[in-house]
Amino acid sequence: MNPALDRYLATGAALAARLPGSGLPWVRDWRERARRRLGELGLPTHRHEAWKYTSLAALEKQNFEPLASPGTVNDVAAWQLPGGAHRLVLVDGHFVPGLSDLGRLPPRSVVKSFADALAQVPYLLENVLGEGEEPDALAALNAALATDGVFIDLGDGVVVEQPIHVLYLSTAAGSMSTSRSLMLVGAGASATVVEEHLGLTAEAYFVNVRSEVRLAREARFEHLRLQREGTKAQHLGALRVRQAAGSQLISQAVAMGALVSRQDIATHFAEPDCQARLNGLYVLGGRQHADHYTTIEHASPRGTSRELYHGILDGHSRGVFTGRVLVAPHAVGTDAAQANHNLLLSREAEVDTRPQLEIYADDVKCSHGATVGQIDENMLFYLRSRGVGLDLARNLLLHGFAREVLEKIGVASVRERLEQLLIERLPEHENLEGIL
Amino acid sequence: MSSLISIRNLTASVEGKEILKGLNLDIGPGEIHAIMGPNGSGKSTLSNVLAGRENYQVTGGEVLFEGRDLLALAPEERAREGIFLAFQYPVEIPGVSNVYLLKAAVNALRKHRGLPELDAMDFLTLVKQKMKSVEMNPEFLHRSVNEGFSGGEKKRNEILQMTLLEPKFAILDETDSGLDIDALKIVADGVNRLRNPERSMLVITHYQRLLDYIVPDYVHVLSGGRIVKSGGKELALELEERGYGWLETQPRAAAGRPA
Known part of the structure; x- marks a missing residue:
């Protein structure tokens, strides 16, 4: 038996009566099944193909514990999106109404905390949450321990113009924050959700966050995960999407923080003519480790998917990228393209990139490409030959490399914030002042 | 008249292979020199060595620019001193806007010359005026450097940079x-x-055609890593007619401007 696993299971069992929705039999049942499933599966190890390069040892070594109430945060002005947003703030895994500002939402839209949703409109969640088993051990861990999260339900044709900004703050050393979110986007409806993660402590803590998304016909959904956790944090994030006919998903995953982070991003084309764009950027240094594990299931005809991930790695950092593309036998007319490019700024940095294409249909277009290397000497020489100094030339190229991904972000305020954060991470970045 | 640039007995190699084998050339202020020659004669090696590309090793000789040792300078220092290479194959740089490159280059140069940086408005006015002169649409400012440009657009972009610098x-x-x-x-x-x-120029070309439009003061033939013949602009016409074969067997010619 694994003592860490037992500990997390025991915590889940002890908390069960106090977790949101515990008054509802189907929620109790959901959590109980999740604990059982976690017990059966155990925490993943290097022996699991999907976890070959990423270790969860820190979760076993340290006993991270959920907090009964949120830590003190006085205001969130510094993290507001300048262009305006519907804001939900979770501190240490608990929704904090006083820091949140939902603003004016269109009719036939529900946006609230997961706990409030289970208390007020449980019937909207039951069919989705209650169905089937959690897909893997970390999803089960998440279900067993989720203290809160976000619930979004948009009626058919509802368009939410401003982004829905979910701010997750961690304030306490040794804390475990577990959030479960459910996002249901009606036929032809459209929304952008920005999930942003910040650490207000320099010590180690553990965040486990999971969003389940259902896109109805012709829905359009953009999801951003901005992982800016504290430098000693452990972050496990997941986004799992199920798409109906003609729906569009855009997923943007940016990882700049945490000591160890893992992002599981998966979408399933349940009906024909779906589109998905998965973009990602990881900028790592020191001993940071970031793993992006993406899966696109072309389970229906004429689906289109595009995937672009860029990594910049300095110090002893390590990046892992997996791009799984599964094309079912009847998914004819599938068009899938994937690229992962990495720049290594030090000899000690390391990247493992693996495309995994499983194609069982004829009449499909699938391509993939991956590179790992240093800054291009020809580009560097070109800039220098125009009088641009070496340090500035390098920074322009790094900025440009990251911008290829960032420019795909639709929300201007987020794009600009990320560009600024990126610039601040570049060496001698003052030289970019007045140029960008 | 003293030379702006003086190349003395220059030898250079690429990946251990000697390409330039004792090249001599003097170019005075305001002169346009053309270098012609067959493929593999060392034309591109010469331009890359002068601009300071690192994988070209100078193994002997010297290059004086305004009397100073050019080869001791980093590529960016050469550019700031006033050397410009219009590339044969301008590299595409995804993600880096043309305007960023131009601003960085102009500011670096102005700083070197002890001038204040241009503010955003003055810079844009200047760039747009120069773009007009090479018939470039201002939208190219916000496109990534050379990315997806046609051959002609890339070359115009080179001339735009030259015009600005x-x-x-x-x-x-x-x-x-x-x-x-x-x-x-x-x-x-x-x-x-x-x-x-x-302002002096070195026009490297394979064909006479370009020299109908940019008329040189002197024409040199580069062959086997050396200048084997020099003459006036009429030499280009002769080369067009007779090819290079008749020169390759000739003894090494006196270099630089004909006396």
């Missing part, structure tokens, strides 16, 4: 390659507008 000595490396006649005229017009009594 106002070098003392410009090297045009096969600027005519890949251009149709209309694009060639636009590029040549841009170059000709930059001619003045101080």
